[in-house]
Amino acid sequence: xxxxxxxxxxxxxxxxxxxxxxxxxxxxxxxxxxxxxxxxxxxxxxxxxxxxxxxxxxxxxxxxxxxxxxxxxxxxxxxxxxxxxxxxxxxxxxxxxxxxxxxxxxxxxxxxxxxxxxxxxxxxxxxxxxxxxxxxxxxxxxxxxxxxxxxxxxxxxxxxxxxxxxxxxxxxxxxxxxxxxxxxxxxxxxxxxxxxxxxxxxxxxxxxxxxxxxxxxxxxxxxxxxxxxxxxxxxxxxxxxxxxx
Numbered sequence: 001x002x003x004x005x006x007x008x009x010x011x012x013x014x015x016x017x018x019x020x021x022x023x024x025x026x027x028x029x030x031x032x033x034x035x036x037x038x039x040x041x042x043x044x045x046x047x048x049x050x051x052x053x054x055x056x057x058x059x060x061x062x063x064x065x066x067x068x069x070x071x072x073x074x075x076x077x078x079x080x081x082x083x084x085x086x087x088x089x090x091x092x093x094x095x096x097x098x099x100x101x102x103x104x105x106x107x108x109x110x111x112x113x114x115x116x117x118x119x120x121x122x123x124x125x126x127x128x129x130x131x132x133x134x135x136x137x138x139x140x141x142x143x144x145x146x147x148x149x150x151x152x153x154x155x156x157x158x159x160x161x162x163x164x165x166x167x168x169x170x171x172x173x174x175x176x177x178x179x180x181x182x183x184x185x186x187x188x189x190x191x192x193x194x195x196x197x198x199x200x201x202x203x204x205x206x207x208x209x210x211x212x213x214x215x216x217x218x219x220x221x222x223x224x225x226x227x228x229x230x231x232x233x234x235x236x237x238x239x240x241x242x243x244x245x
Contacts, residue, residue, distance in 0.1 A: 005096055037103070037104070041109070049069050078191050095182065097181045097182075125206075145161070145177055156220070184230060
């Protein structure tokens with residue numbers, strides 16, 4: 001049994017860029033680019049959890065593995081949990097990485113970095129962030145900031161996540177990157193919790209965990225990958241990946 005399992009939730013019904021998991025980037029669907037980055041991280045097997053037969057077929061064609069889930073999930077963590085319940089063979093994985101399917105430029109090293117805080121047994125969920133370098137991002141509500149207190153070199157204990165500019169005063173602000181490494185028991189607890197008041201207000205599901213007293217620690221990485229949410233983002237991703245190839 002693998003110690004770590006990476007699961008990539010993917011759905012077709014994106015509001016700003018419908019069908020984006022299958023968006024073509026250099027002749028390859030975006031979901032396959034993310035699958036390859038996950039495989040290159042070499043931390044464990046990779047699974048795509050999707051509500052779409054077309055996405056599952058694209059993953060299978062690329063040599064990957066996909067599981068079909070219901071279409072009514074409201075967040076990726078719920079979709080991942082359903083996929084886990086379907087695959088008895090991977091039932092022994094102790095850590096589940098929730099990797100967003102719209103990060104085709106993500107560094108494999110960043111995926112591995114998300115595991116580091118789980119070396120502390122007090123941590124339930126681990127994630128990553130990078131210092132904000134572009135001044136405009138400090139006040140951009142589309143850039144989620146993590147407010148945390150340092151607990152080790154290159155690591156924070158998360159106190160809050162927000163779309164606002166926070167914390168106030170002099171010092172760095174950190175751009176949260178939506179990758180989560182869950183202990184298996186923590187994932188089971190999380191998906192059974194009802195949406196929390198701050199989660200609804202900020203529209204950030206990780207606040208549900210904090211409000212329930214779960215501990216999230218953050219590994220700091222060097223750069224923020226491009227998240228593809230709009231046609232303009234897609235063109236940027238195509239340019240970036242063409243330059244790499």
